[in-house]
Amino acid sequence: MKSIIILCFIGIATATLSTDSDKSIETPCPPKNQFGEIAADQCCGNIEDCEIVATSRIVDDNGIGKYDEFIKYTNEYLTRSYEYFFLAAQFGTYAKERPGFEKLLSGLSDSAWNKGIEMIKEITKRGFSHKFILNKETATIMSSANVTELVAIAKAAEIEKSLLVRANDIHRHHSHASLDASHSCGYDAGLSHYIAEEIMEEKTETVRTLTGHANQLKRLFAQDPKLYPLSLFMFDKHLQ
């Protein structure tokens, strides 16, 4: 019984579809003024002319590239990620044999990679595209797999700190404006919040840890260079 009713239904539905002209096909044709600023009548007659612009942007770009610094910053994470990747690689060789240092550096590599991906998603949430633009210094970053333990740590501390400083700068760029400031000034409270909470908070910890390590190694070396190989061995153990 049930199936017959359903069959009937389908029959009626098909009949309606096939007999009706194109006019009854639902078009995105809202009652006038329902969309406010959008000229609704444009979307009726000719679909080709229907110019509904939907964008997540709250900052007018005007072709100035208001988010370019954040985008370059994202690309620096991707670049640094592979820089750390190779820096870590050498500590896993038999000649270096420092699994602790390798773990520390490849951890930095992983988190830079994951953060880079997260930031690509973050910029597209704001209605802008990710582009592969780099600032001058980032564009020339080379892999290097020929440094000592202390240099590697010092280098990592320097990189992480420069990223922290840059985050601070970009935060300032997106978080300073007056009530009447134009929407193209770049003010973006959401992005500022993201930078402070999801980037700077974590980065501050990382910088502190790395500078601590660098200073510790430096003092160990200064106190007795002859004991330094043993110091490094123990230090590496504690990093594992």
Added chain:
Amino acid sequence: MNKFGILVAFAVCCFVSVSADTCDLTAKDHFNNVEFVDMKRKCILETEDQIKKEITASLKYLSLAAYFSRDDVNRPGYAKFFFDAASEEREHAKKLIEYLQMRGRYFDLEDSAISNINIGSLVKGSEKAELLSLGSEWMKAPEASKNKEVSAGLNALRTALKMEAVVTGSIRNLIATCEAEQVEGKKNEIFNDYHFADYLTGDFLSEQYQGKRDIAGKISTLGKMIRDNGAELADYLFDKSLQ
């Protein structure tokens, strides 16, 4: 920042002021000339080249993922698929590094390609992925074509298949090099790196062929959907299946 500059300078000084043992980079002295590394030079260098290609592929996938994340493109399924693919390629690079480490390679040698990669320019060229020699039609964003028979998704999947085909070929060449390398200084001696050839065949090639089959299946499914339903609806629906 300057403080770290000094630190670096200080650490470099330790080469000069302290005995070689303290800061040694080669560690050769400890081995009393026992040779245990038998991986051959050409094979190693080509492997390092392969690592660069894996990285290039990871960045190309990232550029596809970024495209599908845009609010005017809005394909979260494709974006996820390509973000995952990007991280997977990065893992391949890592696996090759780990293999070289296991076989006694170290990367501080002057002839190591690993110590001399311009990462900045690789990232800058993510979209073009020049190292993979894909050809110009694959080196741009995967926009839908005007004739409405090719969706952006289909374009991107074809790019991915093309890329995987290139990488597969590159791994096959690497195996060929490593299983028949003439030993330096010994005219008639050929070294067959059985273990690496086996590793590349079993691990890498298996994954390549499975990956290609997966993408090819997606392309034909999507292609059929486009033929019956039009590119926009097909892409919209297929994207849902990837989420």
